[in-house]
Amino acid sequence: METKSVQKDKNFFQKLLAHPGFRSFAAALACILIGLLIGYIVLLIINPSHAGEGMSTILKNFMTRNSEKLRLKSLGNTLVKTAPLLLCSLSILFAYKAGLFNIGAAGQYVLGAGAALYCALALNMPWYVCLLAAVLAGAVFGAISGALKAYLNVNEVISCIMLNWISLYTVNSVLKDFCPVGYKDTFTLVSKNPSAMLPTLGLDGIFGNSSVTIAIPISILIAVAIWIILTKTKFGYEIKATGYNRNAAKYCGMREKQNIILTMVIAGSLAGLAAALLFLSDFSQWDINQSSVPTMGFNGIAASFLGGLHPLGAIFSAYFIQHITDGGASLDTRFYPVQIADLISAIIIYLCGFVLFIKLKMLKASGGIPQKRPDMEADIKHDAENKKGGDK
Amino acid sequence: MQQIMLLIQYTLVYASVLTLVALGGCYSERSGVINIGLEGIMVMGALGGALVLGCISPDLPGIVIFLAAVLAAIVFGMLFSLLLGVAAINFKADQTLAGTAMNMLGLALATVIVKALNIAASGGSNNSAEIAYTATREKLLLAQGTEFSMFMILTAIILAAAYVLLYKTRFGLRLMACGEHPQAANSVGISVAKMRYAGVLISGALGGIGGLVYITAGVSKANFEVGVAGFGFLALAVMIFGQWKPHRIVLAALLFGVFRALANVNNGFDFLTALNLPQPVYNMLPYIISLIVLAFTSKNSHAPKAEGIPYDKSTR
Numbered sequence: 001m002e003t004k005s006v007q008k009d010k011n012f013f014q015k016l017l018a019h020p021g022f023r024s025f026a027a028a029l030a031c032i033l034i035g036l037l038i039g040y041i042v043l044l045i046i047n048p049s050h051a052g053e054g055m056s057t058i059l060k061n062f063m064t065r066n067s068e069k070l071r072l073k074s075l076g077n078t079l080v081k082t083a084p085l086l087l088c089s090l091s092i093l094f095a096y097k098a099g100l101f102n103i104g105a106a107g108q109y110v111l112g113a114g115a116a117l118y119c120a121l122a123l124n125m126p127w128y129v130c131l132l133a134a135v136l137a138g139a140v141f142g143a144i145s146g147a148l149k150a151y152l153n154v155n156e157v158i159s160c161i162m163l164n165w166i167s168l169y170t171v172n173s174v175l176k177d178f179c180p181v182g183y184k185d186t187f188t189l190v191s192k193n194p195s196a197m198l199p200t201l202g203l204d205g206i207f208g209n210s211s212v213t214i215a216i217p218i219s220i221l222i223a224v225a226i227w228i229i230l231t232k233t234k235f236g237y238e239i240k241a242t243g244y245n246r247n248a249a250k251y252c253g254m255r256e257k258q259n260i261i262l263t264m265v266i267a268g269s270l271a272g273l274a275a276a277l278l279f280l281s282d283f284s285q286w287d288i289n290q291s292s293v294p295t296m297g298f299n300g301i302a303a304s305f306l307g308g309l310h311p312l313g314a315i316f317s318a319y320f321i322q323h324i325t326d327g328g329a330s331l332d333t334r335f336y337p338v339q340i341a342d343l344i345s346a347i348i349i350y351l352c353g354f355v356l357f358i359k360l361k362m363l364k365a366s367g368g369i370p371q372k373r374p375d376m377e378a379d380i381k382h383d384a385e386n387k388k389g390g391d392k
Numbered sequence: 393m394q395q396i397m398l399l400i401q402y403t404l405v406y407a408s409v410l411t412l413v414a415l416g417g418c419y420s421e422r423s424g425v426i427n428i429g430l431e432g433i434m435v436m437g438a439l440g441g442a443l444v445l446g447c448i449s450p451d452l453p454g455i456v457i458f459l460a461a462v463l464a465a466i467v468f469g470m471l472f473s474l475l476l477g478v479a480a481i482n483f484k485a486d487q488t489l490a491g492t493a494m495n496m497l498g499l500a501l502a503t504v505i506v507k508a509l510n511i512a513a514s515g516g517s518n519n520s521a522e523i524a525y526t527a528t529r530e531k532l533l534l535a536q537g538t539e540f541s542m543f544m545i546l547t548a549i550i551l552a553a554a555y556v557l558l559y560k561t562r563f564g565l566r567l568m569a570c571g572e573h574p575q576a577a578n579s580v581g582i583s584v585a586k587m588r589y590a591g592v593l594i595s596g597a598l599g600g601i602g603g604l605v606y607i608t609a610g611v612s613k614a615n616f617e618v619g620v621a622g623f624g625f626l627a628l629a630v631m632i633f634g635q636w637k638p639h640r641i642v643l644a645a646l647l648f649g650v651f652r653a654l655a656n657v658n659n660g661f662d663f664l665t666a667l668n669l670p671q672p673v674y675n676m677l678p679y680i681i682s683l684i685v686l687a688f689t690s691k692n693s694h695a696p697k698a699e700g701i702p703y704d705k706s707t708r
Contacts, residue, residue: 158632352493
């Protein structure tokens, strides 16, 4: 790119640092390492004698199981939850490309879960109808935030948060009629409507885990599809242009309002689909007593930023986040609270805020600090100039 | 009649929380830093206050308990808000991202700390994230059996102080200048970084107190796994509805407070019972109302011009 002219007199490291992909990778790695280090320090403070053991439980996750069979099954469990996490992170990164912070993925996910389970348990629909219902439900909530942003200038972060709580209360009250008497969880699909379960295509046999379904390949295919949309299509180009500078996009004849709404619709449907992939796997049931919005959507923020806001990077970062979350869940609760893993993810997200700074330092170290910072333009998604303040 | 008294009490409690936190947000945004992390700050402030209320002897005079808890909430809130200050002011990070991370971090950190304390105190058998403070909370009430507490007086004092500080002092005017046009402020010798730190720290202190008031509202134990149920964001809506002005913020907070209070006491009113709305509708009301209010007020909002934009000296 811009560094071509000065590339001759550089050593190996400088060449490596001059590559934007490597800088993203190295910055993500730095965030993970610092996050894990702080997590380890927290373990040490709480209970020094078990800290090493606790950290290895978090990092090893399924590898701590005794037999090959159990390890595979446990890996399957992590993968089942990675698929929705990946879709949530795609939802957030897709919106972020258009300059929108879709913190509402959490609520779109909740509504998707409600729609899928309602179709499955109340209407006895087959799985593909449930899936579609979840996608539509998420899309509707996405569209509301998008329209409020485009036409009424409502900050999407705040409208999304409000919708998160609205969807939680709605879904809890809609699903409360579909629980076995005396239980707070909804019926399992297997007991009520097996046709609503996602097909497995033999994947359940490979992992020895009945919850491993086509959800996993679907999520990876969608990640690839999002990557193609963003990099190879006109629509993707317009979205990114709107994200860089909404006014410039409008000036160039792009329908920036429509693009904002469409972006949120797609982001919403991805989050809705995420919920369907989890709940139609019959892996877990909806708890109608839950009083806070499920963390899946928020962890999606971690996954998307850790993956360098790249759809393919998100595949790996989503797996990593789910890996340490499941590892954290198997911590010995006599010594440690399981939320340590949440703490580590939160620290990693916080550190992702510094990624731009880290990348800039690396760019300087590569010897290629450009005069008019063309490379930063590719890195900064929220360039200060195009926000112009008062963005409420 | 009794129900109306109850509604007034809860309205004032929730309006106090929203006023305090929205004023915090107002100070931060007036200095030019968007503070989405208020929710996390509230949780940390609540943690500080709850730790004091849980440990301090209930035999002490009420005012001592009150001051100790408020002080702890302020310290915890301010320390936590430094995370936003460092990221937004020194490292020019994306303020929305940093704030979101703080919300998750505050919840996770408070849960981990409280659970670790409970685990240590019980030898591993109690791993709940709850702190109880029944006896000390009663000391904070102005009249036993009601919800009128010292916090309401504190809120009134803070509100008046916030108004005077922002509009009538050199500090406040300088703070606002940094949120409107930091380049101009800097060119006359005002340190934008210092002013923005001041704004963020004040929001930390007020958010912390707000968190403490929230967890003592009608309940005598705090469960940190639940956090503060989106109140930090409601406060942001109150702030926008109040157009970043303290005297309007308090009116907006009262409006939201009524709807939030209805979720607690709706079953006592005949005309509401006649409507026969399910409880979840009342729970949703504050959020629905704020969405509607935002839809009508955001178009012509008077947000500080430079909020959310990291200050870069070279743009002067």
